[in-house]
Amino acid sequence: MIKLVIIGSGNVAQHLIQAFAKSKEIKVSQVFSRQKETIIPLLDSSKITTNFNDLIEADIYIIAVSDDAISKVSSQLPFENRLVVHTSGSVPIESLDNKNKRGIFYPLQTFTKGKDVDFSLIPICLESENDSDFDLLEKVAKTISNNVFKSNEKQRKALHISAVFVNNFVNEMYRIGNEICEENKVPFEILKPLILETVNKVMTLSPKEAQTGPAKRNDMQTIEAHLDFLSNKNHATIYKILTQSIQNNGKEL
């Protein structure tokens, strides 16, 4: 049985606790959480601590806190030479205090409070300072996910930035589409089949092959009519920039 301690109480920590609860080879021995009440529904309360000095011995300590708290939390750990990993896509491995053996356990997904996710589909990117720690990290990751990758810092950062484009920025396109619908009194629901088909296409075609529309066709008449229609300056600016980007087809502006 591999023993884990999870430090944190946010979305990532909560989803990890739930995912490991289903694994037979892994035991979440303890969770450190300043907000004890958010963890109580997920774990026996005797296993929750709010004091670093009460941390018990474990095979891996997973720090799942906000990016800017990772470094401080890692220095507060009252032990040395154990395996300590964090779950962030953008924080370097060196931000972890070097009194412990360091690693990365980065699940690439958008977690929403209260919304279940199928962890087996979630890619997990792993890094370890010492090669000898990698096998253990991999073993642990593979008990919850079928998509485990060895990454290096550059690859992990690239994935994190790409994730911003395909998740946050895609969602911003949905928000603007919704806003245009509201302004013109049409239900956003009408767009949902198109939203689904857009994603379906990119599951089998490359995004370049999947592209259609006025920018791709260089249909200046429609583009100008759209810009005329868009009274919201933010919408118009984004429309222009993304139209240009499609027209340039990957060449730099």
Next chain:
Amino acid sequence: MIKLVIIGSGNVAQHLIQAFAKSKEIKVSQVFSRQKETIIPLLDSSKITTNFNDLIEADIYIIAVSDDAISKVSSQLPFENRLVVHTSGSVPIESLDNKNKRGIFYPLQTFTKGKDVDFSLIPICLESENDSDFDLLEKVAKTISNNVFKSNEKQRKALHISAVFVNNFVNEMYRIGNEICEENKVPFEILKPLILETVNKVMTLSPKEAQTGPAKRNDMQTIEAHLDFLSNKNHATIYKILTQSIQNNGKEL
């Protein structure tokens, strides 16, 4: 039996021919196509004409050609006072020659050659110059789709522009994500579970509620690290503008 003539041979025309072929109340009596060979696999070749003067009588003529050809095609029709509709999201109803009764039959979807779509899920927006023609249009649309809407020109334009955001621009985010992955030698495949979850979220949450990430959190440290990482100027420009848009949360720039 309602008789249709479809004019055009592109993606929309082809998908409409296939959709109506399954309807018992509708008969595609004829297709006008300059590229006869693209239609032959879909329809008995005796029903295909390349000559406007050979067009037969029908209840509705559906012009499914490129936006800039709609007006010219409608003037070339050798008859008057029949119901003629086009399938474009952005061309005004007035672009159709007024010698005929005019209408709009706009299916809101991205059509890909050779890729089947379930037409029953595709929203169809309808408009008619004369109220008396609307019922017939609606009857025809409802035989192939469960999502039929009465729109006006402003609503249709708004939907068309929103479609550019949630389809073309979303796909451009995928293209850039793919490009960043390629540049850093990570498989784009790793992002697909995140891409799917992003869409799943917006099926039940509003895009505003669904948003996460550094821009939403106002995490300037991560944003600056990402901008440092993005050596491609096009990516950096888009990153900045969309980060601002998320931070402003719908307020104009």
